[in-house]
């Protein structure tokens with residue numbers, strides 16, 4: 001049997017005046033992970049939040065903290081995110097002078113390591129680190145903002161990454177981030193993804209209801225044998 005498909009809602013679309021309430025709703029819907037977008041205003045045009053905020057949120061929930069670092073040279077902050085309670089840390093291949101060293105540092109700190117690819121970055125960039133990572137994050141929008149539309153060529157990239165992982169018989173997850181909603185999530189999973197990020201599709205409206213719908217969709221796929 002394949003792996004359980006994980007929903008990881010992006011906190012970027014939460015009402016920041018009521019973050020803890022949003023997290024409570026996700027817990028109520030039994031959502032397994034929380035996607036935390038850290039933006040530095042340099043790699044991406046936007047600034048979001050950093051390790052101190054994540055440390056405060058850690059007291060609110062036991063969900064997997066799935067930290068997406070959109071930060072130049074993230075190797076400088078690995079220990080900060082470990083101390084803040086991160087479980088998974090994903091860095092952009094485009095941001096690291098020494099990608100292999102950065103991945104090693106994340107794992108040595110006791111966290112799962114992910115590598116992210118912008119929409120224009122080819123899969124070949126991660127060829128020599130694929131055996132080292134726990135997850136590949138395929139960006140299906142240009143990073144920096146929530147609420148953008150899914151870029152269709154991302155599906156082809158997911159298929160390509162899945163092929164590499166399966167050919168090498170690796171235990172590596174594929175996370176897809178950007179513009180995923182209830183309409184396109186089926187295709188995203190079919191292409192090979194098993195960690196689904198959804199920001200606006202979860203938080204714009206009733207968080208509990210939207211998360212529950214996503215979770216139901218995953219369970220349906222599990223029971224019809226389509227689980228990865």
Ligand SMILES: O=C(CO)[C@H](O)[C@H](O)COP(=O)(O)O
Pocket residue numbers: 010012013035037068070141142143144145146147148177178179180197198199200201
């Ligand atoms: O990394 C991100 C943006 O850089 C976010 O995780 C992503 O955009 C999620 O939001 P949405 O589902 O609304 O597209």
Ligand SMILES: [Fe+2]
Pocket residue numbers: 010035036037068177197
């Ligand atoms: Fe993200």
